[in-house]
Amino acid sequence: MNLLKGKTAAAYVDTGHWSKAALEEARKYCDVNVLEGADSSKWAVTGNEAYLHYVDNETIGGFEFHSIPESHGLDLVCDMSSNLLSRPFDVSKFALVYACAQKNLGPVGNTIVIVRSDLIGDEMPITPSMCNYSIFRGKQSMYNTPVTYSWYLSGLICEWVKEEGGLLEMDRRAKHRANKLYDFIDASDYYTSPVEIQFRSRMNIPFTLKNTDKNQLFLDESAAIGLINLKGHRSVGGMRASMYNAMPDAGADALIAFMQAFQDQQS
Amino acid sequence: MNLLKGKTAAAYVDTGHWSKAALEEARKYCDVNVLEGADSSKWAVTGNEAYLHYVDNETIGGFEFHSIPESHGLDLVCDMSSNLLSRPFDVSKFALVYACAQKNLGPVGNTIVIVRSDLIGDEMPITPSMCNYSIFRGKQSMYNTPVTYSWYLSGLICEWVKEEGGLLEMDRRAKHRANKLYDFIDASDYYTSPVEIQFRSRMNIPFTLKNTDKNQLFLDESAAIGLINLKGHRSVGGMRASMYNAMPDAGADALIAFMQAFQDQQS
Numbered sequence: 157m158n159l160l161k162g163k164t165a166a167a168y169v170d171t172g173h174w175s176k177a178a179l180e181e182a183r184k185y186c187d188v189n190v191l192e193g194a195d196s197s198k199w200a201v202t203g204n205e206a207y208l209h210y211v212d213n214e215t216i217g218g219f220e221f222h223s224i225p226e227s228h229g230l231d232l233v234c235d236m237s238s239n240l241l242s243r244p245f246d247v248s249k250f251a252l253v254y255a256c257a258q259k260n261l262g263p264v265g266n267t268i269v270i271v272r273s274d275l276i277g278d279e280m281p282i283t284p285s286m287c288n289y290s291i292f293r294g295k296q297s298m299y300n301t302p303v304t305y306s307w308y309l310s311g312l313i314c315e316w317v318k319e320e321g322g323l324l325e326m327d328r329r330a331k332h333r334a335n336k337l338y339d340f341i342d343a344s345d346y347y348t349s350p351v352e353i354q355f356r357s358r359m360n361i362p363f364t365l366k367n368t369d370k371n372q373l374f375l376d377e378s379a380a381i382g383l384i385n386l387k388g389h390r391s392v393g394g395m396r397a398s399m400y401n402a403m404p405d406a407g408a409d410a411l412i413a414f415m416q417a418f419q420d421q422q423s
Numbered sequence: 424m425n426l427l428k429g430k431t432a433a434a435y436v437d438t439g440h441w442s443k444a445a446l447e448e449a450r451k452y453c454d455v456n457v458l459e460g461a462d463s464s465k466w467a468v469t470g471n472e473a474y475l476h477y478v479d480n481e482t483i484g485g486f487e488f489h490s491i492p493e494s495h496g497l498d499l500v501c502d503m504s505s506n507l508l509s510r511p512f513d514v515s516k517f518a519l520v521y522a523c524a525q526k527n528l529g530p531v532g533n534t535i536v537i538v539r540s541d542l543i544g545d546e547m548p549i550t551p552s553m554c555n556y557s558i559f560r561g562k563q564s565m566y567n568t569p570v571t572y573s574w575y576l577s578g579l580i581c582e583w584v585k586e587e588g589g590l591l592e593m594d595r596r597a598k599h600r601a602n603k604l605y606d607f608i609d610a611s612d613y614y615t616s617p618v619e620i621q622f623r624s625r626m627n628i629p630f631t632l633k634n635t636d637k638n639q640l641f642l643d644e645s646a647a648i649g650l651i652n653l654k655g656h657r658s659v660g661g662m663r664a665s666m667y668n669a670m671p672d673a674g675a676d677a678l679i680a681f682m683q684a685f686q687d688q689q690s
Contacts (some may be wrong), residue, residue, distance in 0.1 A: 166530075181551070181552055184549055184550075185549065188533070212533050256567075256568070258568055263567065263571070263572060264568045264570050264571055264572075265532050265570045265572070281451060282452065282549050283451075284448070284451075284551065284554065285448055287551065299529045300523075301523070301525055302531065303531050303532045303570060303572075303573070304530070304531055305530060305531075305532070305572060306532070306570070306572075418621060
C-alpha cells in the first residue's frame with residue numbers, strides 16, 4: 157500500500173512460511189510475481205515490479221540469507237523480523253527493512269521500519285492510517301500512543317548490545333553458538349539438519365531424530381531438565397532450537413550435552 | 424472494512440476530536456453520513472448505513488454520553504477507548520465496542536474489540552490481516568504475537584477492579600471524583616466548564632481560567648506541587664484534568680485545593 161506507487165505488481169521471494177504469509181498479504185493489493193528458490197541469480201523478475209520482497213531469516217524452516225541477494229534492479233524490501241540486531245548489514249542497499257522486536261530487539265510490542273525517505277508518500281487511498289508511513293513520519297512514530305514499555309526495553313537492549321561489543325560481536329556469538337550445534341548434528345548419525353549448509357540459520361536450528369517415534373520422549377526429557385520450546389513447527393516436524401541474542405553459549409552447550417546423552421541412551 | 428458487508432455508507436456521530444478522526448478514516452472505505460450534535464433523537468440517518476458509529480467519551484472536549492443513544496434501527500458501533508471499565512453497560516445493545524487499553528484498562532499495547540458473532544466475516548478483500556476480525560477470532564486473538572506484558576497487566580487491572588467492588592464502584596468513584604471538581608468550578612467565578620452539564624465527562628474535565636493570561640502561571644505552579652499534565656489540548660485551550668480509574672479521590676482534592684489557592688492569589 158505504501159510502495160506500489162501506481163504500479164500493479166511486486167516480486168516476492170518464497171523461501172518458507174513467512175515469505176508465503178507476506179506474498180499472500182500482498183496479493184490483496186497487487187499481482188505477485190513469486191520468485192522460487194534461494195539462488196538470487198536465478199530469480200526471474202519482469203522489471204515491472206514495484207519492489208522485490210524477501211525474508212532474511214525463516215524461523216520455521218531455519219533458513220537464512222548470509223549475503224544480500226541480487227536485486228535485479230528492483231528496490232529491495234526485507235523482513236528482518238527474526239535477525240535484525242544480530243549482525244551488521246549495509247542499510248544503503250535496501251529500500252525498506254522491517255522487523256518486529258520480539259526476537260533480538262526486546263519484548264513484543266514494537267515494529268521497526270527503516271525506509272528510504274523518497275519512498276514515503278503517495279500511498280494507496282485505502283491505506284489505513286495505522287499503516288501509512290507518511291503519517292508515522294509526520295508524527296515522529298507517535299500517531300498513536302506508542303507501546304512505551306516495549307520502546308523503553310528495546311532501548312535498554314540496544315545499550316546492552318553496544319556494551320557487549322556491538323553487532324559484530326552479536327554475529328560472532330550467534331555463529332559460534334549455532335555452529336557448535338550444527339557441527340554436533342553433522343557429526344552425529346542420530347540427528348539430521350534438513351537445511352542446505354549455505355543457508356543455515358544462525359537463529360533457528362531445526363533438526364530431526366533418526367527415530368521419529370522418539371520425538372515426544374526427546375521433548376519430555378529435555379523439558380524435564382529445563383530445555384524448553386524445542387518442538388519443531390507442525391509444518392516441518394522434528395525439533396527446533398531457537399537461539400537469539402539473549403541465548404548464552406551455555407544454552408547451546410546444555411542442549412548438545414542432552415542430545416549426546418539422549419543419543420547414547422537410544423542407540 | 425469488517426462491517427460494511429457490501430453496503431456503501433455508514434453513519435458517524437460527530438462529537439469531537441476522536442469522532443472526526445474515526446469518520447475521516449471511514450471515508451477511505453465508504454460514504455459517511457455525519458450526524459451532528461449530541462441529541463440522538465435528532466440524528467438524521469437514511470437507513471442505508473451499514474452501522475452507526477459514535478465515541479462514548481471525547482477526551483479532548485470532555486464530552487461523554489451518559490446513556491446509550493438512539494440507534495435509529497442501525498447497528499451501534501462504539502469507541503469506548505477512554506471510558507471502558509469505568510462503568511457497567513448493556514453490551515447486548517451494541518454491534519461492536521472497541522477500546523484501547525491505556526486509560527482505564529492497563530498500559531498501552533492492547534486493543535479490545537467486543538463484536539457480535541454474526542458480524543464477523545465477509546470483510547472487504549483489501550482488509551489487512553491485522554485488521555481482519557475473522558482471522559483474529561480464528562486464531563483466538565493470537566494471529567500475531569500479542570503484547571504479552573500489556574495483556575498480563577490488563578489482567579491484573581481487571582482483578583483489581585473486581586476486588587475494589589466492580590464496575591458499579593468504579594462508576595461511583597468516577598462520578599464522586601468528577602462531581603467534586605465540577606461543583607467547585609460551577610461555584611467559582613474564576614473557573615468555567617465549557618461542557619453542557621448533561622454531557623460532562625467523568626474522565627476528562629476541561630476548564631478555563633477567567634484570566635487566560637494566567638494559564639502558564641497556573642500550569643507552572645500546579646506542576647511545582649506535583650499536579651501535572653493539566654494543559655488542555657491546543658484545539659480547546661485552557662486546562663484539562665484527566666481522572667481515570669487509577670486516580671484516587673485525593674487527586675481531585677489536591678487539584679481543588681490548588682485551584683482555590685490560585686484563585687485567591689489572583690483575585
